[in-house]
Amino acid sequence: MKVFELQDISYAHKNGHKALDGISFSIGQGEAVSILGSNGCGKSTLLYILQGLLMPASGRMRVFSEDGFSDGSRARISLLFQNSQAQLFSLSVWDELMFGPLHLRGMGMEAAGQRAEEVMGLLGIERLRDRSPWQLSGGEMKKVALGTCLSTNPDVFLLDEPTSGLDPRSQVELVELIAALKKAGKTIITATHDLHIIADISDRAIVMGENHRVLLEGGPQELLRKHDMLLSANLIHEHVHAHDGYEHGHTHYGPHEHHEHAHGHGPETAHGPEAGRSHGNEHAHEHEHEIGGHAAGGDITGRGAGPEPQSSEIMRKLKVLLPHWAEHNSEHARTYMEWAQKAEAAGAEELARTLKEISKEGEKLNALLEKAKKVIEGS
Ligand SMILES: Nc1ncnc2c1ncn2[C@@H]1O[C@H](COP(=O)(O)OP(=O)(O)O)[C@@H](O)[C@H]1O
Ligand SMILES: [Mg+2]
Missing domain, CATH: 3.40.50.300 (P-loop containing nucleotide triphosphate hydrolases)
Known part of the structure; x- marks a missing residue:
């Protein structure tokens, strides 16, 4: 029935x-x-x-x-x-x-x-x-x-x-x-x-x-396995695919275990090379990496297979990616600030200062990401 x-x-x-x-x-x-x-x-x-x-x-x-x-x-x-x-x-x-x-x-x-x-x-x-x-x-x-x-x-x-x-x-x-x-x-x-x-x-x-x-x-x-569909539905974003040569050992739904690993995001990530490397468990950042786990073998990346994408395709993807990068960047900036405050409370003053600086840099990056978003929206 x-x-x-x-x-x-x-x-x-x-x-x-x-x-x-x-x-x-x-x-x-x-x-x-x-x-x-x-x-x-x-x-x-x-x-x-x-x-x-x-x-x-x-x-x-x-x-x-x-x-x-x-x-x-x-x-x-x-x-x-x-x-x-x-x-x-x-x-x-x-x-x-x-x-x-x-x-x-x-x-x-x-x-x-x-x-x-x-x-x-x-x-x-x-x-x-x-x-x-x-x-x-x-x-x-x-x-x-x-x-x-x-x-x-x-x-x-x-x-x-x-x-x-x-x-x-x-x-x-x-x-x-x-x-x-x-x-x-x-x-x-x-x-x-x-x-x-x-x-x-x-x-x-x-x-x-x-x-x-x-x-x-x-x-x-x-x-x-349908990478393009997931991308266009805004369910993944591109930097998931930079898991080169790295094997996930976690279960399907063992959430966040992957955060223990070094992720080696590609240079295209907006998090900055260090920021993206190893997220703390505290930071919910779940929706993209799981895909890497499921698509063991990495065949959903499309990278290295077939012809280079058309420029319209690149623009289409960037339209999805830029708002995501911006969102994640501000999320990260907030996380750094939260941890700066925790570090301060724990008496780690120098660390707290540095984390605050990192957070401020992240906020500056937001302005650039917003600018890029406007450019792509207007294109
Ligand atoms: N109570 C509401 N009044 C007006 N707009 C709403 C309301 N609830 C949801 N929306 C709008 O309807 C759309 C679908 O929302 P929703 O069903 O909550 O989506 P999802 O659960 O997939 O996040 C969104 O554009 C949202 O802003
Ligand atoms: Mg909902």
């Missing part, structure tokens, strides 16, 4: 921001699908539509083989919000986990309590039982929010960037949990730009482009 059949679905937010443009796909019961795409391409909006929280402006949608939603179909679907605060409203974690079983599922107190216990055990959050959801860390909140989804035992999970904000071990555990749900026959649709998890959590991936349309569909491994 098909859980969702979407035909030409479009949606624009109230202020006229286009979020979805002619989306068509269908998802069968028990399927695990990743929705990939960069920030702003429409993933969250799509999940809201799949949960029935937003109505498409145009197009046709069937849910469990019926036109549109019924109360019954809506109750079978549970959405993990990207922002956990949007999900949590009770006074304690315990109440939060009891709400769904009691009020949405109509279970008795005892059965609901059992369910809440089970979910806490599954997520390892027993110690949070009496805490206020509002006073939890982002990662803890995310787990509780996921707990509220699990506690109603839905058939369909819509997960909006479920790994974001989780520490590396929790990310691995979450991926394992999704894999277990998948094995148990649940339908799981995960919006993410976390490429290194998609092979573990999905059988199929749908890539959305920055034009809010479906760019491509396919098996996760197959998609990961």
Whole structure:
């Protein structure tokens, strides 16, 4: 049976921001699908539509083989919000986990309590039982929010960037949990730009482009090999490919282990030769390097194979790359400053001064990157 059949679905937010443009796909019961795409391409909006929280402006949608939603179909679907605060409203974690079983599922107190216990055990959050959801860390909140989804035992999970904000071990555990749900026959649709998890959590991936349309569909491994598509969807950027002669030893979803290695970015990177060499674990810089791990053998680089790219192709890529470089550069500049302050607090004054200088240099580089961005936008 098909859980969702979407035909030409479009949606624009109230202020006229286009979020979805002619989306068509269908998802069968028990399927695990990743929705990939960069920030702003429409993933969250799509999940809201799949949960029935937003109505498409145009197009046709069937849910469990019926036109549109019924109360019954809506109750079978549970959405993990990207922002956990949007999900949590009770006074304690315990109440939060009891709400769904009691009020949405109509279970008795005892059965609901059992369910809440089970979910806490599954997520390892027993110690949070009496805490206020509002006073939890982002990662803890995310787990509780996921707990509220699990506690109603839905058939369909819509997960909006479920790994974001989780520490590396929790990310691995979450991926394992999704894999277990998948094995148990649940339908799981995960919006993410976390490429290194998609092979573990999905059988199929749908890539959305920055034009809010479906760019491509396919098996996760197959998609990961399509370098140009990932580049144009803004899911990778070029400096990933400078992993010459270097082998990744990490698991698919062992996040950030690669930061231990020296990365040897090519000279084209905007981070500067030293800055890019070895990132600290603190610095989330995940979305590009994972690709290197998956594309073992390095055949996605396209480097050295085939003719030199056309100048229009170079310009097209630069249009994607420059904003990314600028974004990363300012991210790095902020990180240097944060660490300068930490070093200062630790009494390492000279180091703190130097880090501040590095940060300031990074900010200067921003001005140049912005200038280059303007040039390319005007070209
Ligand atoms: N509540 C909102 N009001 C207005 N525009 C929005 C709102 N939510 C999202 N958008 C816009 O819709 C587009 C898609 O956003 P979203 O679905 O959140 O993307 P993603 O989840 O892929 O990052 C973006 O251009 C975003 O700025
Ligand atoms: Mg989103």
